[in-house]
Amino acid sequence: MSLWSRWVSLLDRREGGEPLALVRALTGAVILIILWRDWGIVEPLWLHVDHGGYRVLDSPGWLIAQLGGCTPEVIYGLMTTCAVSAALLTVGVLPRLAALACLQLLLALTRINGHASGSDDLLITNALWILVLADSAATLSLWCRLKTGAWRSTRQVMAWPRYLFIGQLVLLYGTTGLQKVSAHWVPGGDLGALYYILQQPAWMRRELPWLADVYSLTQLATLGTWLFEVGSPLLLLAYWYRATRQRSGRLRSLLNRLNFRTAFALTGVSLHAGIHVLMDIGPFSLITLAMYPALWHPDEWRARLRLSSEPQQRPQPTSPPRTPARPAE
Amino acid sequence: MPPSTAFWPHLRALLVTAHIIAVFAAAFPSPTGGMNRSTWKDPTVQAEMVAWGARLSIPPDELETRLWRLAKTFMASRAVILAPFQPYYRHAGTHQAWNMFVAPHRNPARLHIELDRGGDWETIYISRDPTLTWKAPLLDHSRARAALFRYSWRHYRGSFRKLGQWLAAEAASDFPGADRMRLRWYRYQTPTPQQVADNTSPPGHFESARTYSLEALR
Numbered sequence: 001m002s003l004w005s006r007w008v009s010l011l012d013r014r015e016g017g018e019p020l021a022l023v024r025a026l027t028g029a030v031i032l033i034i035l036w037r038d039w040g041i042v043e044p045l046w047l048h049v050d051h052g053g054y055r056v057l058d059s060p061g062w063l064i065a066q067l068g069g070c071t072p073e074v075i076y077g078l079m080t081t082c083a084v085s086a087a088l089l090t091v092g093v094l095p096r097l098a099a100l101a102c103l104q105l106l107l108a109l110t111r112i113n114g115h116a117s118g119s120d121d122l123l124i125t126n127a128l129w130i131l132v133l134a135d136s137a138a139t140l141s142l143w144c145r146l147k148t149g150a151w152r153s154t155r156q157v158m159a160w161p162r163y164l165f166i167g168q169l170v171l172l173y174g175t176t177g178l179q180k181v182s183a184h185w186v187p188g189g190d191l192g193a194l195y196y197i198l199q200q201p202a203w204m205r206r207e208l209p210w211l212a213d214v215y216s217l218t219q220l221a222t223l224g225t226w227l228f229e230v231g232s233p234l235l236l237l238a239y240w241y242r243a244t245r246q247r248s249g250r251l252r253s254l255l256n257r258l259n260f261r262t263a264f265a266l267t268g269v270s271l272h273a274g275i276h277v278l279m280d281i282g283p284f285s286l287i288t289l290a291m292y293p294a295l296w297h298p299d300e301w302r303a304r305l306r307l308s309s310e311p312q313q314r315p316q317p318t319s320p321p322r323t324p325a326r327p328a329e
Numbered sequence: 330m331p332p333s334t335a336f337w338p339h340l341r342a343l344l345v346t347a348h349i350i351a352v353f354a355a356a357f358p359s360p361t362g363g364m365n366r367s368t369w370k371d372p373t374v375q376a377e378m379v380a381w382g383a384r385l386s387i388p389p390d391e392l393e394t395r396l397w398r399l400a401k402t403f404m405a406s407r408a409v410i411l412a413p414f415q416p417y418y419r420h421a422g423t424h425q426a427w428n429m430f431v432a433p434h435r436n437p438a439r440l441h442i443e444l445d446r447g448g449d450w451e452t453i454y455i456s457r458d459p460t461l462t463w464k465a466p467l468l469d470h471s472r473a474r475a476a477l478f479r480y481s482w483r484h485y486r487g488s489f490r491k492l493g494q495w496l497a498a499e500a501a502s503d504f505p506g507a508d509r510m511r512l513r514w515y516r517y518q519t520p521t522p523q524q525v526a527d528n529t530s531p532p533g534h535f536e537s538a539r540t541y542s543l544e545a546l547r
Contacts, residue, residue, distance in 0.1 A: 004342075007342055007346075008338050008339055008341075008342040011338065011341060011342045011345055012338045012341075037470070037471075038472065040466060040467075040470075041466075041467055041470050041472060041473065044467060044492075044495055045472055045473070045476070049491075053495075054491050054492050054494070054495030054496075055488060055491050055492075056491075103421075103422050106422070107422050113476070115475065115476040115479050115480075115485070115488060116472040116473065116475055116476045117472070117475065118471070118472075118475045119426065119427065119429055122422075122424060122425065122426060125421075125422025125423070125424075126352070126422060126423055126425070128422065129421045129422055129423055160341075160345055164345070164348070164349075167349065167352075168352070171352060171353065171356050171425065171427075172356075172425075172427050175356040175357065175358055175425070175427045176427040176428070176429050176430075178358045179358045179427065179428045179429075179431045180430065180431055180432075181431060181432070182377055182431060182432030182433065183377055183380035183381060183384070184432065184433050185431075185432070188384075189380070192433070192521075193430070193432070193433050194433075195433075195522070196433030196434075196435055196519050197430055197433045197434075199437075199519040199520075200433065200434050200437045200519070201437055201438075201439045201456040201457050202434075202437065202456075202474050202475075202477060202478035202481075203474065203478075204457055206457060206459070207457060212520075212522040212525035212526060215522040280469070280471055280474065281471060282471030282472070282475075283471075
């Protein structure tokens with residue numbers, strides 16, 4: 001079998017829809033949080049100077065230009081529409097359309113004032129594009145409930161959007177790690193990066209007068225963060241080794257024994273929890289963590305959540321079942 | 330197997346591959362956002378040149394010149410490679426730029442906002458000060474933090490001036506008795522653990538002060 005054939009075969013796989021449903025619901029919820037947080041700062045940051053903004057915004061993008069510019073009616077209208085779309089995405093109704101609407105609206109809004117935009121905006125739109133392509137409401141959605149009478153379904157969905165979420169996480173961590181080239185980051189230096197970053201007034205959540213007392217801990221955290229990010233491509237290797245666990249090899253055996261993926265996820269959650277407690281960099285950690293459910297196969301989610309592979313159907317008290325229960329697919 | 334069924338998996342694989350190439354190319358490490366030569370003269374960047382120069386046994390000036398040339402060539406090639414993907418990035422929101430916290434900013438600045446009510450200057454806001462919080466819900470918001478981080482660099486002074494005008498109009502309304510408002514950055518070097526222990530943190534200085542008459546804005 002050629003490499004291309006194997007690639008085609010990999011992307012042709014189907015599986016249960018639980019991970020994508022969880023990513024979809026969490027992404028929608030994060031967008032609702034973002035819109036709620038941004039609602040109060042619309043006037044200075046996103047409105048035209050004639051309507052109370054501080055920068056002249058003459059080229060805000062095609063959508064806003066078509067609608068009449070950065071006026072309060074247009075901007076609050078777009079935010080409201082985006083919130084409705086995010087709510088639909090969260091509950092899983094017309095998810096592709098809802099994701100597309102959220103994507104285009106967030107692109108329009110966050111491009112108004114590039115100075116007030118950050119990496120979280122980029123990550124959200126990337127997640128939304130994958131959700132546009134994914135069948136994310138096959139299960140754990142209102143759509144599923146309306147169509148089948150049950151919240152859960154065993155309907156199989158394409159697995160490749162889940163793979164893209166995993167790839168996005170690895171790309172995010174890996175390339176940010178490779179770009180941490182400061183002498184304060186890389187091993188062999190003073191490992192003082194986090195100590196100094198946590199003193200930057202732009203990003204600190206509050207003053208940390210005790211920081212110098214725990215300098216050694218910040219050095220350890222610096223090294224841990226750098227190794228986690230630079231080493232994140234190993235996650236892809238861990239998946240490969242997991243899928244080929246019957247083969248021999250010391251590294252394969254080691255990574256499988258360590259359960260590298262769980263260690264990766266726990267480290268990532270700890271990293272983002274630390275960022276959230278000590279820094280204010282917007283919803284970056286939330287949207288990153290919203291992609292984490294994609295790390296596990298649907299069968300693993302079912303096992304962890306103690307879900308049976310058969311969904312519970314809504315009871316039909318008016319008439320007895322006329323056909324036997326459909327076997328699991 | 331019908332031809333259409335056989336064709337689609339290959340086309341899908343092709344499209345997914347194109348997506349992966351596009352996002353990988355955009356995310357590949359680059360000095361995006363750092364191609365302003367004046368910012369390379371910032372003490373934080375210069376300290377990195379000295380540290381890496383020592384490690385690589387290259388004089389810092391020479392290292393900087395070499396890196397600048399390399400960066401220019403790299404960015405020109407990158408622009409050519411990314412050009413075909415630009416519509417995909419723009420319309421599908423798939424652009425990637427993960428150069429986050431590449432180096433700690435050792436010489437950050439805090440925004441100070443002060444009022445003149447006919448006597449001495451009275452401070453009403455300092456970044457991250459829990460007691461001086463005028464307009465803090467706005468200025469402490471993560472979007473405003475991103476903007477203010479940029480405005481503490483000299484090449485954003487035009488936008489900083491516009492923000493100052495907006496803040497002055499707000500101050501004219503919030504403080505009817507005030508005559509003037511002043512904005513300025515307090516720039517300082519973040520202390521090392523040893524300097525904290527010895528209580529010898531280096532002193533900072535104010536810069537880029539802008540004063541606005543509030544009378545004219547009422």
